[in-house]
Amino acid sequence: MGIRITGMASGMDTEKMVKDLMKAQREPVNRLQRNKYSVEWKRDAYREMNTVLADLQNSMKNLRMSSSFNKKVATSENDSIVSVTSKGTPAMASYAIEVIELAKASTPPKVEFDPGTTDPKTKSDSNFTLTLKKGTETINLDITTDDSLESMINKINSSSAGVKATFFNGKLVMSSEDGATFNVSTSNVNNNFKISDTPSSVESGGTEAIFKINGVEYKSKTNTISFDGMDITLKQKNAGNPLVISTKTDVDSVYNMVKEFVDKYNAVIETINKKISEPKYKGYQPLLDEEKEALNEKTAEKMDNMARSGILLRDPILTSGLTELRRALSTPVQATGVNTAFDTLSEIGIGGPPPGKYAYQENGKLHIDENKLREAIRNNGEDVLKLFTNYSPEKTDLNKKFQESGVAERLYNQLDKIMGKITKEAGASGNIYDESSLGKKLKQTDEEIERWEDRLKMIEDRYWKQFTAMEKAMSKAQSQGSWFAQMLGQR
Structure with a gap:
């Protein structure tokens, strides 16, 4: 960057003039930046929906397992x-x-010693090796003067000898865990804990x-x-x-499991329905940093929220996804062994809202007839199990596999498909750039912004060169004028 002369000769606020000229030049970059914010908002909104769907899918683990219905x-x-x-x-x-x-109960094989102290903190007066032998296994424990009676007991209990030691009422007792006899021996029979070479008793009674x-x-x-x-x-x-x-x-256990699923499902579709029906406010667009700085915090936040609203309005991935989830829950399970009297959720007491003026506002929420569901679990538990968990071995005919699969299996698979589409569109959480559609778009926008910034730098430098040249020319003209005036004054 060369020397910049700011209005010394002309008296003009050159810096402001350059800044005003650059505002018009920056408009394409501003459009790109606003567009980038919109894409980031859409990406984040998609990822938020994926988190909600994944939470529902994870909560269905027990609903897909036969053992959950066999309690x-x-x-x-x-x-x-x-x-x-x-x-x-x-x-x-x-x-x-x-x-x-x-x-x-029997009395296990044991060995009892009298250490002559009531304080488990008493330390050993010598170094010695304590050997525990049971059958063919021999365990050697090194006891040092740093060890107390208590720490020696801990060493015995944490060993693999299968012998447990306790200190109670002034007695050190070692007993066998599995009923097998054992031997205790020491490398120093004169130790102050008075442990000697002693075989255990044998298991008695019981x-x-x-x-x-x-x-x-x-x-x-x-x-x-x-x-x-x-x-x-x-x-x-x-x-x-x-x-x-x-x-x-266990009717209560099965009923509660199904109810928890219904509650979670209803919460998820309510969240998604709100997102795809969120109003879009025309005339609001993402604020640039300098625009936020010119506003108070609450106003800036409100305007950003208005611009962000409706980012997934009538989104085709989520809209079609909800349709597929409803189809997975409402289509009868058609497979060998499935009772046709219990092949839909409605036949066990799980269906749409009761008829009424505002039923349409439920947007696909499930409702439970508690008495009917409990009765089905109690009297037709095997049929309820198959309705939810029936597995289809079909590999090639996907429509047949769908029809034969239980509603929990279908729903789990449909959630997989929806989340796969969202991930393809918006990528996984934590990734800034990836191979998703929006990830590629963000990368391209950033590259375009970078190119424009380089171009704007060149334009700004050109403006400054032009104004600097003008100031130099005016300064030179003013100097010459002063010289002529001085010469004329001397005459």
């Missing part, structure tokens, strides 16, 4: 004799339980529980057993008088 509740005829909780999917509707003997389930006898070391997806606790003997454990579909 059972198990109840006992008499909890004081046998109690039960269901943790899986029991195969039968009832189980006859007869408790012949209850299990009694009896196994003996019980029958549906006439088949079983044994267990404990009174709590896991059987066919149930945790059963034996409490009293009832030999010769078996009681019944009954299982049935």
